[in-house]
Amino acid sequence: MTTVPVPGPRQFPLLGNLPAFARDPLGFFTRLRGHGDLVEWKFGPQRALFLSRPEHIGELLTGIESEYRHPELGWAFKLVLGEGVVTSEGPAWRRKRALVQPAVRPRQVRGYAETMTDCAATVARGWRPGQRVDVRDEMLGLTQRIAVRTLFGADTAGRESTIGPAMDIAQRAIGDEFRGVTFFLPPWVSTPGRQRLKRAVAVIDREVARVTEQRRRLGEDRDDLLSRLLAARDEQGQPLTDKEIRDEAVTLYIGGHETTGTTLTWAWYLLSRNPGARSRLTRELTDVLGGRAPGHDDLGQLPWTEQIIKETLRLYPPVWLMTGIAKEHSTLGGRPVAEGTGLWSSQWSAHRDARWFPDPDAFRPERWDADAAAAVPDHAWFPFGGGSRACLGARFAMVEAVLVLATLAQRFHVDIDTGDIPPRTGLTLQPARPVRATLKPAA
Known part of the structure; x- marks a missing residue:
């Protein structure tokens, strides 16, 4: 489908639309969609097009490497993720993807369930009614423990309090830089935020290096992601270097911890406001599991649980932005x-487009019923990206979110x-304020 670009909102000299984007990125993208399916705007001095039609989004997602370059995502993003599979391009990206992909194939994910x-x-055993x-x-504490155990085995047991705060600082710093003028500052410019980030990354680097060195020294081959790396x-026949192992370990950690923990937080928020959906979840878990712990083989028997996660990913996609050059x-x-x-393109905007999702702001897991899913066009829902650069950890994240939700919702x-x-x-797309709740028995 050919669409002629249309002008977007008024621009400022040099800054373009950066002030409006920085104030409210999600609202800005929603307003851009109101101008048309293909909208011209400026990210600072850079000319940009905002895509809303699934056909165009699909071209972007599948065209990275061939038609479009992977974008520069800022100094902070690069400092945290390094030259991992998310940030590299060309032959380096193809090599790293081939090396990392076997670690998160379905057979391996089954072993982590x-x-x-x-x-x-x-x-769940530590929770109490009324708490x-x-x-x-x-x-986030739960998914952090899962990420630590599946990535590093027992090597970091009891040290989550070291990695966790450093990762929190890192994710906030990336978001703050991306929304502000510091995105355009050269790496040698020092700011208080950049200094905090450097200290946090030093903590992350030391911990990954410690675990990697210990694993090599002991010569152990465990059933975890680090052993596979x-x-x-x-x-x-060449292995990953220490720097490459560090970059891929951090990438997998963020993918297995930050994004899934955020998704589960939003899922509880939505279920708390939709008692009918919550009651249906309780019935499904009772009928299928009968009080026992869920396992990988149960996933196909828990469609409503999975649909809750998919609808949560539609309304609150952890990754809310995709770009190319x-x-x-x-x-x-x-x-x-x-x-x-x-x-x-923005998952937040596209996922709330009434053309593809009627009553788009409503939480309706039934959208994903088996006989209704075909009504959603390709690339109208893309929480994990798409094409050859789709998130390698997508299967891991879905299995983790469904099994964790099923385990906890059986009881509370x-x-x-x-x-x-x-x-x-x-x-990622985090709640802007604390999400406080009271625990009640599920039955």
């Missing part, structure tokens, strides 16, 4: 795109305090 439910059951909790803290060999001779919708133009309703909780954009 028991760890996921064990960690969730430990949390007051901060849901985000509980979910250490054993990986490319086509020339046009190469020479790039096209979009059959039309040429000037080299250097930024192409932007999480009644979140009244009042809307707006999202805050960082590396």
Whole structure:
């Protein structure tokens, strides 16, 4: 489908639309969609196009590497993730993807399912009816333990309090830089935020290096992601370097911890406001599990649980933005795109488009019933990206979210305090304020 770009909102000299974007990125993208399916705007001095039609979004997602370059995502993003599979390009990206992908294939994820439910059951045993909790803290703490055990085995047991705060600083710093003018500052410019981030990354680096060195010294081969990274060999028989192992370990940690913990927080928020959906969840878990712990083989028998997660990912996608940069001779919708133009799409905006999702702000897991899913166009729902650069950990994240929700919801309703909780954009889409709740028995 060919669409002619239309002008977006008024721009400022040099800054373009950056002030409006920085104030409210999600609202800004929603307003851009109101201008049309293909909208011209400026991210600071850079010319940009905002894409709303699934066909165009699909071209962007599947065209990274061929039609479009992977974008520069800022100094903070690069400092945290390094040259991992998310940030690298060309032959380096293809090599790293080939090395990392076997660690998160479905067969490997199946092996991590028991760890996921064990960690969730430990949390459930510590909860008590009537107890007051901060849901985000509980979910991030839980997914952190899962990430530590599946990534590092027991090597970091009891040290989550070292890694966790450093990761929190990192994700906030990335979001703060991306929304502000510091995105355009050269790396040598020092700011208080950049200094905090450097200290946090130093903590992360030391911990990953400690575990990696210990594993090599002991010569152990465990059933975890780090062992698979250490054993990986490319086509020339070369292993990953220590720096590459560090970058991939941090990438997998963030993917297995931050994004899933955030998704589960929003899922509890939505269930607390939709008692009918919560009651149906309780019935499904009772009928299928009968009080026992869920396992990987139960996933196909828990469609409503999975639909809750998919609908949560629609309304509150942890990754809320995808971008690319046009190469020479790039096209979009059959039309040429000037080299250097930024192409932007937002899961937040696309997932709330009434053309593809009627009553888009409503929480309706039934949208994902087996006989209704075909009505959603390809690339209208893309919480894990798409194409060859789709998130490698997507299967891990879905299995983790479903099994954790099933384990905890068997025993408890999480009644979140009244009042809307707006999202805050960082590396992921986090609640802007504490998510406080009272625990109640599920039955």
